[in-house]
Amino acid sequence: MRTNGTRRKQKGAVAITVALCMVVLLGFAGLAIDIGNLLVARNQLQNAADAAAMAGAGCLIRRTECSNTTATQPDWTTATARASAFSTSTSTNKVQGAYVNVSTVSTGYWNVTGTPSGLEALPFTPTANDLPAVQVTIHKDGTNANGAVPTFLSKVLGVQILKTSAVATAVLSQPGSVGPGGLFPLAMSKCLYDNYWDQSTNSPKLSPNNNILPGTTVAQQTGQPYFFQIGSSYHYGACDSGQWTTFDQDNNSASYARSLLTGGNTTTFVIGASPGTWIQTGTENTLFNGTAACSAAGNGQCEWVTAPVVNTLSTNGFQPVVAFACLHILNAKNGSFPYVLVQMSNDMSHCETPNSGGFGSGYGSYTPPRLVQ
Known part of the structure; x- marks a missing residue:
């Protein structure tokens, strides 16, 4: 026969178990919320990289708006400057309410056949299949002034920050x-x-x-x-x-x-x-x-x-x-x-x-x- 003391002990054990489970459940629920927030940040970061790469590629050749109408082609210097300035502009490219502070801009050639794949760094002698390209990379992982993606409820699991990044490459070509x-x-x-x-x-x-x-x-x-x-x-x-x-x-x-x-x-x-x-x-x-x-x-x-x-x-x-x-x-x-x-x-x-x-x-x-x- 169970005594009142036994029942009180069982109730206490259940309370502890429920409390522990609540911590875990809240942690997983928080992680789900924070993962959703991470995906939103990742999408905003990608939009910022895309826009900056496109802006830079638009200055790869002479263009009145780029102030390089006498430039030789491709104009890597102006394209790099335009992509960098656009990515860190204080009128565009907000990620989670804050402007991008740091980006990495690379220029080179992109092979349309994928052989080789990726950006072919300068100096490089292009073939008919290689197009001038601008590549923009933006990190939000705590390694620079962009910071990291903060967490909310996931902190109960010891997760303080989340990391993400985005890469975008834009090219110019003569039309086919x-x-x-x-x-x-x-x-x-x-x-x-x-x-x-x-x-x-x-x-x-x-x-x-x-x-x-x-x-x-x-x-x-x-x-x-x-x-x-x-x-x-x-x-x-x-x-x-x-x-x-x-x-x-x-x-x-x-x-x-x-x-x-x-x-x-x-x-x-x-x-x-x-x-x-x-x-x-x-x-x-x-x-x-x-x-x-x-x-x-x-x-x-x-x-x-x-x-x-x-x-x-x-x-x-x-x-x-x-x-x-x-x-x-x-x-x-x-x-x-x-x-x-x-x-x-x-x-x-x-x-x-x-x-x-x-x-x-x-x-x-x-x-x-x-x-x-």
């Missing part, structure tokens, strides 16, 4: 594809661009003097990209000509092509893909008038454009696109020898082609910065 609205309906011959584009520096060739080029009417400006005229293949030589295109439509209508001057292509074009872009027949003087109206001399709606480049301008047929070029359209003239007056450019302020992706040969046009890690 351009989606709807990204292209101007003037197909250019590759040899024309080779006349005015320096492949060794990936930038426009600069005029050494103020002379007027043979067959043109505009004086050059010393040290500036060449002004050159693009005329119909019916009136100009192969390396001075372009031809109107209606992109994916077998259509020789001037009125339809004119509707594309500011609207652009309606489907995606990929370098080397068949059938390519449709090359119209005829000079289509009305299109030169329309281009003048939307050029820098007009309302500016087509002042900066990306144009498809083809090997040959054979009319009344499709031609594969071999590259995408950035053009500054200054004016256009119709008449017996109509032309579009342009300069080539690679200023990212104007040459970031919307809806573009992939990678390929290019003449000044670039994709928007994009994350690869």
Whole structure:
């Protein structure tokens, strides 16, 4: 028979057991809460690293907003400074209510095939598959001024802090594809661009003097990209000509092509893909008038454009696109020898082609910065 003393002892033992269990249960409950908080911090940290890497990659080449319009490419110094400044800005990138104080920025090349994998550190000689990249790493683990992720209820288990970090890598490339609205309906011959584009520096060739080029009417400006005229293949030589295109439509209508001057292509074009872009027949003087109206001399709606480049301008047929070029359209003239007056450019302020992706040969046009890690 149990006595009152025995029952009191049992009640005391149960109370101790319950108390111990409560500590453990509260610890695990606290750990669950703190793990959730850690995941939130990790997500905020990743967003901060992503944004900083993208900001840095946007300055890898010359860009007016980056104050590096005369920089050689890639501009590692400016890209690093921009990524670092963006990651620790006091107007962005809060993590758990506090701004990021410390980040690590690395630059190099990222191989799009994954062989080798990871960031290829400088100095490095890139191949066709290597893209200039900016990598940002941010730690919140108690090793620097960012601190660590604090715990709340987990302290009952002796867990004082939690650690996390984030890595983001952003790249720039010349587009391998351009989606709807990204292209101007003037197909250019590759040899024309080779006349005015320096492949060794990936930038426009600069005029050494103020002379007027043979067959043109505009004086050059010393040290500036060449002004050159693009005329119909019916009136100009192969390396001075372009031809109107209606992109994916077998259509020789001037009125339809004119509707594309500011609207652009309606489907995606990929370098080397068949059938390519449709090359119209005829000079289509009305299109030169329309281009003048939307050029820098007009309302500016087509002042900066990306144009498809083809090997040959054979009319009344499709031609594969071999590259995408950035053009500054200054004016256009119709008449017996109509032309579009342009300069080539690679200023990212104007040459970031919307809806573009992939990678390929290019003449000044670039994709928007994009994350690869």
